[in-house]
Amino acid sequence: MLQTDTRRELFFQRCLWCGTPAYRRSFCRVCGAMAFHRERSAGTGVVVRRNGHAQHNTWFVAMDEGFNLLCQVAGTSPVVVAVGARVTLVRSVDPLDQGLPVVELAHPGALLERWT
Ligand SMILES: [Zn+2]
Numbered sequence: 001m002l003q004t005d006t007r008r009e010l011f012f013q014r015c016l017w018c019g020t021p022a023y024r025r026s027f028c029r030v031c032g033a034m035a036f037h038r039e040r041s042a043g044t045g046v047v048v049r050r051n052g053h054a055q056h057n058t059w060f061v062a063m064d065e066g067f068n069l070l071c072q073v074a075g076t077s078p079v080v081v082a083v084g085a086r087v088t089l090v091r092s093v094d095p096l097d098q099g100l101p102v103v104e105l106a107h108p109g110a111l112l113e114r115w116t
Contacts, residue, residue, distance in 0.1 A: 010041040010092040010101060012067050021067040041065050043089035044106065047073075047081060054078045061087055061103060075104045 013036035014021050015028040027034045045063035051070055052058055057078045061071045073081050074090065086106035093099045 008043065008089065008092060010043050010063075010089050011038050012041050012063070012065060012069075013037070014039050021063075021065050023067045023069045039065070041089070043092075045087055045103075047083055047085045047087060049083060050081075057081065058100060070100055071103045072100045073104065074102045081105065 012021055012023045013025065015031065015033050016035040016037055017033040018028065018031045020028055020030040021039075022028060022036065025036075028036075041063055042065070043063075045061040048060045048062045048068065050059055055078060057073045058070055059073055059081060060068050062068050071087070071089075073087065087103040088106045089101060090104050091102040093101050
C-alpha cells in the first residue's frame with residue numbers, strides 16, 4: 001500500500017516558548033520547555049556529516065528550517081555524497097517509527113559534471 005503524499009511530508013517540532021526547531025525531542029534544547037507545536041518541513045536541507053559506516057550511507061542533514069536529522073541517502077553511492085550537498089526528502093517516516101527518512105541529492109547531475 002503506497003501513501004506517497006503523506007510519506008513525503010516531514011513534520012518537525014517548534015518550541016512554543018522560544019521558537020527553536022527540534023526533531024523527535026521531548027524538551028527544547030535551548031529553554032527546556034516541553035511544549036511544542038508541529039510544523040511541516042519543506043523537505044530540503046544540506047548534508048553536514050556522515051553517521052557511522054560509509055556503506056550505510058546515513059548522514060546528518062541540516063534542514064532549511066534549522067533542525068538536524070539523521071537520513072539515509074538513496075539513489076546514489078556513498079562516495080558521491082559530500083558534506084555541503086543539497087538534498088531533498090523523498091520519503092518521510094512516522095515520528096514514532098524507528099526508520100530513517102530517505103533523501104536524495106538535489107542536483108546529482110551537477111556533481112557528476114565535475115568529473116567529466
Ligand atoms: Zn524553547
